[in-house]
Amino acid sequence: MFVYADNAATTSVSKTALNAMLPYLTEQYGNPSSLYSFAQHATEALAQARADVAACIGAQPREIYFTSGGSEADNQAIFSAARVGARKGKKHLISTKFEHHAVLHSLKRLEKEGYEVTYLDVHEDGVVRLEDVAAAIREDTCLVTIMFANNEIGTVQPITEIGALCRAKGIPFHTDAVQAAGHMPIDVEKMNIDMLSMSGHKFHAPKGVGVLYVRKNIPLMNLIEGGAQERGRRAGTENVAGIVALAAALKESVDNIEANTAKIIPMRDKLFAELSKIPHSKINGSLEHHVPGTVNMCFEGIEGESLLLLLDSHGICASSGSACTSGSLDPSHVLLALGLPHEVAHGSLRLSIGEYNTMEEIDHIIEVVPQVVAYLRDMSPVWDELEKGQRPHLI
Amino acid sequence: MALYSEKVMDHFQNPRNVGKLDDADGIGEVGNAKCGDIMRMYIKVDDGIITDCKFNTFGCGSAIATSSMATELIKGKPVEEALKLSNQAVVEALDGLPAYKLHCSVLAEEAVRAAVKDYYDKNGIAYDPNDFQIHDCEHCDT
Numbered sequence: 001m002f003v004y005a006d007n008a009a010t011t012s013v014s015k016t017a018l019n020a021m022l023p024y025l026t027e028q029y030g031n032p033s034s035l036y037s038f039a040q041h042a043t044e045a046l047a048q049a050r051a052d053v054a055a056c057i058g059a060q061p062r063e064i065y066f067t068s069g070g071s072e073a074d075n076q077a078i079f080s081a082a083r084v085g086a087r088k089g090k091k092h093l094i095s096t097k098f099e100h101h102a103v104l105h106s107l108k109r110l111e112k113e114g115y116e117v118t119y120l121d122v123h124e125d126g127v128v129r130l131e132d133v134a135a136a137i138r139e140d141t142c143l144v145t146i147m148f149a150n151n152e153i154g155t156v157q158p159i160t161e162i163g164a165l166c167r168a169k170g171i172p173f174h175t176d177a178v179q180a181a182g183h184m185p186i187d188v189e190k191m192n193i194d195m196l197s198m199s200g201h202k203f204h205a206p207k208g209v210g211v212l213y214v215r216k217n218i219p220l221m222n223l224i225e226g227g228a229q230e231r232g233r234r235a236g237t238e239n240v241a242g243i244v245a246l247a248a249a250l251k252e253s254v255d256n257i258e259a260n261t262a263k264i265i266p267m268r269d270k271l272f273a274e275l276s277k278i279p280h281s282k283i284n285g286s287l288e289h290h291v292p293g294t295v296n297m298c299f300e301g302i303e304g305e306s307l308l309l310l311l312d313s314h315g316i317c318a319s320s321g322s323a324c325t326s327g328s329l330d331p332s333h334v335l336l337a338l339g340l341p342h343e344v345a346h347g348s349l350r351l352s353i354g355e356y357n358t359m360e361e362i363d364h365i366i367e368v369v370p371q372v373v374a375y376l377r378d379m380s381p382v383w384d385e386l387e388k389g390q391r392p393h394l395i
Numbered sequence: 396m397a398l399y400s401e402k403v404m405d406h407f408q409n410p411r412n413v414g415k416l417d418d419a420d421g422i423g424e425v426g427n428a429k430c431g432d433i434m435r436m437y438i439k440v441d442d443g444i445i446t447d448c449k450f451n452t453f454g455c456g457s458a459i460a461t462s463s464m465a466t467e468l469i470k471g472k473p474v475e476e477a478l479k480l481s482n483q484a485v486v487e488a489l490d491g492l493p494a495y496k497l498h499c500s501v502l503a504e505e506a507v508r509a510a511v512k513d514y515y516d517k518n519g520i521a522y523d524p525n526d527f528q529i530h531d532c533e534h535c536d537t
Contacts (some may be wrong), residue, residue: 005444043476301453302453303431303432303453303454303455303458304455305455305456306407306454306455306456306458306459309404309407309408309456310408311407322431322432322455323431324431324454324455324456324457324496332433340429341429342428342429342430343428343429346428346431379410379413379414379450379451379452379459380433380451380452380453381424381433381434381435381451381453382428382453383453384415384434384451385436391428
């Protein structure tokens with residue numbers, strides 16, 4: 001049985017999105033910047049997509065900027081706010097320790113350029129505290145950027161409250177909503193969001209297309225120069241087919257949030273309930289504040305990459321925050337931010353399910369994971385020592 | 396291209412000589428759980444020949460595969476020959492490893508040496524300590 005349980009990494013393109021985009025790859029290939037009537041079809045499609053995306057998040061069409069994806073949107077939001085802030089002598093930013101690297105690496109670059117960044121703790125439950133945000137705000141703070149939902153553990157942050165706090169202080173608030181868009185209701189007005197990033201391929205649009213929402217009174221600086229596209233804020237001929245697909249996929253996802261959530265939650269809860277029966281396992285992050293489909297657990301005494309390879313041999317696609325899967329020597333910064341010891345974080349497993357998964361697939365995962373964990377523990381000297389009491393169990 | 400060669404996947408999915416030796420003559424353990432890999436190597440020695448060898452490994456696919464291959468390469472060999480096992484020999488026998496996984500092969504080489512050292516120590520066999528410097532990875536030292 002093949003089970004795709006890595007929807008937080010990417011998703012398949014929905015039939016709706018594919019059908020919407022196909023004409024713009026073939027018949028309607030005009031460049032929206034061209035004058036002739038043939039290209040107007042593309043121009044109109046772009047305008048419609050912009051309006052549709054705006055409607056999905058409670059924004060105005062002119063507040064929507066199409067990008068190449070979530071990373072570009074994050075980069076532009078952060079570098080723009082930093083440059084705008086510097087003009088007024090404001091060179092301090094606030095974020096969290098467990099942001100996506102698109103945010104963290106942008107902030108690291110700013111630090112090298114003389115900015116100061118406060119990285120807030122996310123505590124054991126993976127949720128930032130409002131009072132910590134309030135305490136970090138300074139006179140020279142030019143941006144607060146806190147993700148909507150975490151990509152590894154799925155915890156959702158108190159976005160509305162953080163937004164209200166920033167609004168009261170007159171500080172722009174950006175949120176990386178790559179893991180939330182299409183999966184949870186988003187209203188930039190009600191949630192007090194000034195800037196928001198999305199990535200199409202996380203909600204059944206193709207890879208290579210994303211959105212940056214920027215409230216109309218927030219100045220936006222370019223990352224990419226070279227043309228008047230996106231109201232002069234993002235040069236480059238528009239990825240018309242991708243943008244049309246993104247709009248169609250987002251609309252479809254948002255229209256079906258309730259139904260999809262009702263389908264996903266019982267599958268996720270079954271995964272949690274059954275996999276928690278594995279001794280010395282741990283669920284990572286608060287379940288109270290959680291996106292529907294993400295399950296992140298640690299199993300003591302084993303290493304994540306070998307777990308993933310064995311799951312793959314059973315047809316299961318999943319991911320892990322172990323060092324070996326990150327290509328670095330440290331396990332996931334997200335798991336370490338929760339306070340997990342390195343040796344526990346190495347044994348992490350992320351399963352991210354979506355509305356296309358079935359209960360039969362969940363049953364397959366539930367059957368395979370305990371076997372694979374037991375097999376790896378059987379050959380693990382760490383597990384041997386844990387069982388003999390020569391090493392204390394940490395979870 | 397797949398992450399690992401077919402041979403690595405074979406040794407990972409069907410590891411040779413997994414387990415423990417209750418009557419081992421030498422046991423060597425290297426690595427660090429914090430870094431995500433630990434290898435424990437057991438050897439049985441008769442008349443200077445490694446007659447049996449088993450391993451336990453906590454680690455990634457290449458850590459398990461290199462442990463498995465190392466046991467195959469030293470089983471039936473004189474102890475002195477096992478000491479000459481290099482990480483390159485393990486890598487070559489596995490048809491290569493990705494560059495960032497080469498430290499797993501170093502760990503396998505060192506696990507063998509640690510087991511031999513333990514055998515020498517237990518049996519009062521003299522050796523040059525310089526031959527048995529186990530290098531912890533730079534990451535763990537910092």
